Amino acid sequence: MRPLVKLSLTAVAGAMLVAITGVEAHKAITSQYTYNDDVFPILRDKCGRCHMEGGPAPMSLLTYNENGGAVAWAESMREMLISEAMPPWYADPTGPAVKNSHALTPRELDIVVTWAVGGTPRGDGTKALAPLPAPAQWTLGEPDLTLQMPAEHTLGPGVIDDSLEVTIPTKLGEAKWVRATDLLPGTPSMVRRALIAVENGATLAVWEPGDEAIPAPGGSAFHIPANAVLRLQIHYKKPWREEQDAKSDRSTIGLYFTDEPLSGKDIQAVTVNGPKDEGDALQPRVFTGTMTAAGRVLALRPSLDQPYGSLEVTAVAASGRRVPLLKLRAPRPEWPRRYWLADPVELPAGTTIEVTATPGDLDSGPLMKPLNFPLQIALDVVPQ
Numbered sequence: 373m374r375p376l377v378k379l380s381l382t383a384v385a386g387a388m389l390v391a392i393t394g395v396e397a398h399k400a401i402t403s404q405y406t407y408n409d410d411v412f413p414i415l416r417d418k419c420g421r422c423h424m425e426g427g428p429a430p431m432s433l434l435t436y437n438e439n440g441g442a443v444a445w446a447e448s449m450r451e452m453l454i455s456e457a458m459p460p461w462y463a464d465p466t467g468p469a470v471k472n473s474h475a476l477t478p479r480e481l482d483i484v485v486t487w488a489v490g491g492t493p494r495g496d497g498t499k500a501l502a503p504l505p506a507p508a509q510w511t512l513g514e515p516d517l518t519l520q521m522p523a524e525h526t527l528g529p530g531v532i533d534d535s536l537e538v539t540i541p542t543k544l545g546e547a548k549w550v551r552a553t554d555l556l557p558g559t560p561s562m563v564r565r566a567l568i569a570v571e572n573g574a575t576l577a578v579w580e581p582g583d584e585a586i587p588a589p590g591g592s593a594f595h596i597p598a599n600a601v602l603r604l605q606i607h608y609k610k611p612w613r614e615e616q617d618a619k620s621d622r623s624t625i626g627l628y629f630t631d632e633p634l635s636g637k638d639i640q641a642v643t644v645n646g647p648k649d650e651g652d653a654l655q656p657r658v659f660t661g662t663m664t665a666a667g668r669v670l671a672l673r674p675s676l677d678q679p680y681g682s683l684e685v686t687a688v689a690a691s692g693r694r695v696p697l698l699k700l701r702a703p704r705p706e707w708p709r710r711y712w713l714a715d716p717v718e719l720p721a722g723t724t725i726e727v728t729a730t731p732g733d734l735d736s737g738p739l740m741k742p743l744n745f746p747l748q749i750a751l752d753v754v755p756q
C-alpha cells in the first residue's frame with residue numbers, strides 16, 4: 373500500500389502544480405502594450421534613476437522578470453501610479469510650470485497601467501532594449517571644485533536609516549559665485565536625500581537621487597564668501613535587501629562657478645514660516661509673509677513637517693492681484709526639493725506671500741515633524 377499512497381500524493385501535488393501554472397498561463401493578455409516596446413522606455417526614463425540595480429529604490433524595474441523585475445511589481449506599480457505615490461514628484465500640472473518634471477504624461481500612465489492589468493506581456497524577447505540610465509555621475513560635467521566628505525559614514529548591520537550633518541571647509545582664498553551645486557553619492561543605494569548649504573548662508577542644493585543639477589537661470593548665482601564652510605546634511609536609508617549589511621558612504625559635493633552677475637546681487641532666501649504652535653494637524657493652514665524688497669522669484673523650497681493633501685503658494689499684490697507661484701499635490705516630507713520655476717516671477721516690494729496647506733493622509737507614512745517644524749516655504753529671490 374505504501375508506495376501507492378506515495379504515488380497518489382505525488383500525483384495530487386503534480387496536478388496542483390499543473391493547475392496553478394495553468395491559471396497563470398491562461399491569464400488573458402488584453403494589453404496591446406508590451407514591456408519591450410512600450411513599458412520599458414517609460415520605466416527607464418521616469419523610474420530608472422532610482423529603480424535600477426544598485427539604486428536607492430528597493431527593486432529594479434529595468435528587467436522584465438530577471439532578478440525580480442517589473443512583472444513581479446506590476447500590481448504594486450499600478451497602485452503607486454494611481455495613488456500618485458510614485459514617482460516622488462508633486463508639482464500639480466494645473467499650477468505654474470516647474471523645470472525638469474518627472475511626472476508621467478497621461479499617455480505614459482495609461483500604457484503602464486494597461487500593461488500591468490492586461491497580462492504583462494513581454495513582447496519580442498529578442499529585441500535589444502535601449503541603454504540603461506548611467507550610474508551616478510556628474511550631470512553637468514566635471515565641477516570647478518569638488519569637496520569630499522571628510523570621512524566615510526557607516527550604517528552597521530540592522531541600522532536602516534540615519535542622518536548625518538558634516539561641515540566641509542572650502543579653503544577658497546576668495547569669494548566665488550556658484551551657478552550650480554551637485555552631489556555625487558559614494559554609495560548610491562543608501563543616499564536618499566541631501567541638503568548642501570553655506571554655513572550661515574545660501575542653500576546651494578536640495579539633492580535627490582538621479583536628479584540633474586539645475587543651473588540658476590539668467591546669469592544669477594549664489595554667493596559664497598572667501599574661506600566659506602559648507603554644511604552637508606545627508607539622510608541615509610538602506611533598501612530592504614541591504615538592511616543586514618554594513619554599508620558605508622563617502623559622497624562628494626561638486627560646485628560650478630560662474631562670473632559675478634551683472635547686477636552684483638546674489639540669490640537670497642525669503643522665508644515664510646507656518647504658525648509656531650502645532651495647531652490641529654487635520655485643519656487647513658493659511659499663513660502669510662511679506663516681500664520687504666522687490667525681487668525676481670526663481671525657485672521655491674517647501675520644508676514640510678507632515679504630508680499634505682495640497683500646498684499652494686500665491687503672491688498677492690497690494691492691488692489684490694493674485695499670481696500663483698507653486699501648486700503641489702500630496703507632497704511628502706521624505707522627498708524635499710527645490711522647485712525651479714520655468715518662468716521666474718517679478719514681484720514688487722510689499723507683496724504678500726500666501727501659503728495654503730491642506731492636511732494629507734497622516735496615516736500613510738512616518739511623520740517627520742521633529743526634523744522640520746514648523747512648515748516653512750523658502751523663496752529663492754534675486755533682489756531688484
Ligand code: HEC
Nearest residue numbers: 418419422423428429430445448449452458459460580581
Ligand atoms: C527618486 C527616486 C525614485 C523614483 C524616480 C521612483 N521611485 Fe519608486 N521607490 C523609490 C524608493 C526609495 C522606494 C521605497 C519606498 C521608500 O522607502 O520610500 C520606492 C518604492 C516603489 C514601489 C513600492 C515598492 C514596495 O516595497 O512596495 C513601487 C511599486 C515603485 N516605487 C514604483 C515606481 C515607479 C513605477 C516609478 C516611475 C514611474 C518610480 N517608482 C519612481 C524611489 C523612486
